[in-house]
Amino acid sequence: MEDGGGPLRLATRGSRQALAQATAVATAIERASSRPVEMVLVETTGDVRQDVALHTIGGQGVFVKEVQRAVLDGRADLAVHSAKDLPSEPAEGLRIAAFTERRSPADVLVGSTLDELAEGATVASGSVRRRAQLAVARPDLRFVELRGNIDTRLSRIPESGAIVMALAALEILEMTDRAAERLDVDRFVPAVGQGCVAVECRVDDVATAGAVATVDHAATRRAVEIERAFLAELGGGCTMPVGGHVHDDELHVFLADPAQGRAEGDVVALGEGGSHDDDLARGREAARAVRSRLA
Incomplete structure (x- = not known):
């Protein structure tokens, strides 16, 4: 919006995790800028196509394109995403107005610790990175696909096995008690931007960019921009x-x-x-x- 005073319309996915992230961003913007924020819920390809692996339907962009389109079409002023879901190249017509302060960047195992997994145990994950890293540490493990929201994934822990997920997802939902082990970030290097929430607006929307700048975290921005350059x-x-x-x-x-x-x-x-x-x-x-x- 260009008037600098009306409600900001914030586009987000409708999952429990996405809504919790978006609500935290909205609250921070309202407190810092005195601009009210309204939610615009968007369904993405990644939400609809939960029957197939992420890497087969477009990777990162499947969770962000429709949310970005809501801003480009004028239905919303802001797009909020998990920074790890953003493609490394910026979307035409949009700019990243804020990288919010990063929560924990680590991955966690739920269901079992790495050392407690039996020989040949099953680990479920939809991430090719997580599978590759765990395969280096434990070549004996068997991997299966895992998609869905947080509650769905937590309900699909393989028998005598484990699932892998971002600790930040459990943090935002106050469910960190479900983690069996926090994986060391030096050994199990996280996804680029993991734990950070990115906020986009239109490149020519100066008023919105000014309001969003109030929640930009300088140290996180520096770190995530380096990761994204890589x-x-x-x-x-x-x-x-x-x-x-x-x-x-x-x-x-x-x-x-x-x-x-x-x-x-x-x-x-x-x-x-x-x-x-x-x-x-x-x-x-x-x-x-x-x-x-x-x-």
């Missing part, structure tokens, strides 16, 4: 077994080639007297390095 250089999304995470002024990256049964990782130092642009360049270089080692 992913953009690879040219892929969640169709690839890839992870990238910035913490303690280091970029930790992971890339696997399941066909070859190989995986590569790296740790890149950041912020050593350089600018943010230098750190983005280091992210891109890390992508080229791990990709070349898998070639």
Whole structure:
């Protein structure tokens, strides 16, 4: 909206997790900017097509395109997404006006710890990254597909097995007691942007961008932009077994080639007297390095 004072219309998916994230963003914007916020619920391809694996229907974009379209069409002023669901290339006509402060970026096992899983146990996950990382740690494990909302996934823990999910999803729903083990982020590198919520608006909507800027978290923005530079250089999304995470002024990256049964990782130092642009360049270089080692 261009008048700077009316309600902001916030487009979001309708799942319990998405609504909880969107509500937290809406509350923060209202408190910081005094602009009221209204919800616009959108159903995405990823929500509808729960019968197939994510990597077969478009990867990251399946959870965001329809939400973005609501803003581009003028039905909403803001689009709110889990940052890990955003493709690495920006959508034409939109800009990321805020990266909210990141919750925990880690993955968790629900149902069993890694060490307690029996030989050949079943782990359910819809993420090719999570499967590849767990296969490196435990080559004996068997993997099956897992889709659906949080409650659906929690109801489908394999017998004597486990499921893998983002700790942030449990945090926003106050369900962290369900986690059996928090996986170390250095060994099990999270998805790019995991734990962060991104807020988009139209590129020419100055009033909305100003209101949303009140919830932008500078340290999270820096970290996620470096992670996204790494992913953009690879040219892929969640169709690839890839992870990238910035913490303690280091970029930790992971890339696997399941066909070859190989995986590569790296740790890149950041912020050593350089600018943010230098750190983005280091992210891109890390992508080229791990990709070349898998070639």
